[in-house]
Amino acid sequence: MPGFDDFWRSSTAELPALSGPFPGSFEALRADPQRFPLPTPSGRIEIFSEEIDSFGYDDCAGHPTWFEPVEWLGADLSDRFPLHLISNQPASRLHSQYDNGGHSLGSKIRGREPVTINPLDAASRGIENGMIVRVYNDRGSCLAGAVLSDDVMPGVVQLSTGAWWDPVQPGLSGTMDRHSNPNVLTADRPCSRLSQGPSALSALVDVELYGDPLPEVLAFTPPHLEH
Known part of the structure; x- marks a missing residue:
């Protein structure tokens, strides 16, 4: 590996090729x-x-x-919530770590996490680039900044995980999150009785234009300290 100063100047480091079998090759x-x-x-x-x-x-x-997933575009629930939510890992931070850092904050839209919407779905809802929208289902809702792109197919929206949870009314189940955390939309449902892994990518939602006064994001504000 290069020295740190060299790495910091170039921001890349080329790793040497592995010798012998690659891990997982089952050569033995x-x-x-x-x-x-x-x-x-x-x-x-x-x-x-x-x-x-x-x-x-x-x-x-x-x-x-x-x-068959409980929630997908072929389910009866899609009549009420016609958009399939993809809640992938973010490119601007590590899970939720450093969401308060400059790189993550610089990717937000009016302080909210970007949600990618196909232009056809956006047009039918009166949504344009940069508008604040409400993403919702029966479990909860959150605000996000609309990004129109053909990178997602019609019927799909993409909202990265990791935005710090910022409920409007803490302690109230189903309260709106003003800072775009998709955990309020996904189900606490395991993949199977065997694995108990998360099924975060199987969630149906809908998106609408948010027309009320925009609440201030308080996720990065320290709590009041009592001495």
Whole structure:
């Protein structure tokens, strides 16, 4: 690796090529599967798991398969909430870390996180670039700054995770978040009984123009200290 000063001037560092097998190449397994078995019941790469299949889970089979999501554009709920929310990781920070930093703050629109909307969906709702919109469903709502782009298909909106939560009425379930945190829109629903992983990308929402006075973002304001 270069020295820090050199790296800071160039902002890049080229890593040397790895020698030998790449991690995950299973070279030893291919060369001698008896001597270098995998930590699976068969010692091989398994597509079907008898153990998982024996659990009898209705939402996780013993082999890869497709299950209809609870919320997607093919669900009945899409009649009320016709936009599929993609809540990906942000490019302007690490999860929620440094949301108060200059790089993250510089990406916001009037203090709100940008939400990307297809121009067709925006036009049908009277939304233009830079307008503040309300993203909502039955679980909650949040404000965001509209960015019109063909990078998302019609019927899809994209709002990155990590904006610091800033509820209008703290302690009130379903209160609006004025700072664009998609956690108020996604469900606390696991991927399956087996994994218990998050299902953050399976959420339906709608978007409307926000016409009320814009509330001040207080997420970065320290609390009052009592001495």
